Amino acid sequence: MREIAKSTIELAANGDMAAFEDIYKEFSSTVYTLAFGVTQNQQDAEEATQDVFVKIFRSLKNFRFDSSFSTWLYRITMNTAINIYRKRKNHGLSFTSYDELNGIQLAAPDVSKDQRDRLDAAVRVAEFLKNLNPEHRACIVLREIEGLDYKEMADVLGVPLNTVRSRLKRAREALIAYYRKGGHSS
């Protein structure tokens, strides 16, 4: 997990917006990627990212450096994203569609082959993730995209190591079942 200088956090905690902007620049991509991984919806991921940074700013004064800043940030991100996903589920869930994600690719015809491959992978990953519940999505995204180890994941998710292992196993079983069906959701 990436970290940020303690002095930057302390400045931001005292209301220094330039320092807080540095934190935003360092972590906004991570927060948005994780939130999208859980919600599978662009608007929800944007709402979650906004909520996370507002919460972080208001809580910084109370941050005591007992845990790492990244663990704290990842944890708030996961809780916020899962809550938004659940709220949305109760009011009619919508995912960013395969076509919408493909549209991003089609709207940029001058992208390189490497970028195109990455967009293709992103589309397939999004399709994979829709088959999982939010807790399993959180687990697989933290592991596969953020590269956290089991201990870090347990700290972020607030669950024992064995729970991390069993959630990962179930998520991957579902992914393999989906992969064997041909990789397209019904």
Add this chain to the structure above:
Amino acid sequence: MNCKKIEELIFTDYVDGNLKGHVLEELEAHLRSCPNCQKLAGELESTGKLFRESSRKKAPAGLWYKIRAEISAKPQATRVMEGILENVRYHLSHLKPAVVILSTAVIILFILTAVRFMPHNDYSKTGIGQDDILGIYYMNGTSDESEYDFGTPAERFFL
């Protein structure tokens, strides 16, 4: 190790690179001789690669300005309160088992205290016997007979 145990390891510690020593050697020897487990390991490698290639997403342009506007809009008191609540929520979620045990202990203690001090008619401590209690009921006119008095002429004649 049988295929079931091997599969469990493939799904987690093997693909995540946590295995070492003789366990890893045993698993790799099994993979060389078992096409099904070999296939599973290959598929997991492919799906994992897809995740790694999917690239990180950038937060939407302009989001920082929305965040800054929201931060500036709220009064300081609200900010401090929300900060404290978020912090309490964070610490409580860390201490879940301790909170559950403490809450249970408080509830049990409350029930025991309530039972101990609850007022009840313990006549044995007042020296009044069972016959005295019946006498009190009769003197107060709370016997079964008075409850069935409907005031009819037949009742007036006999009573």
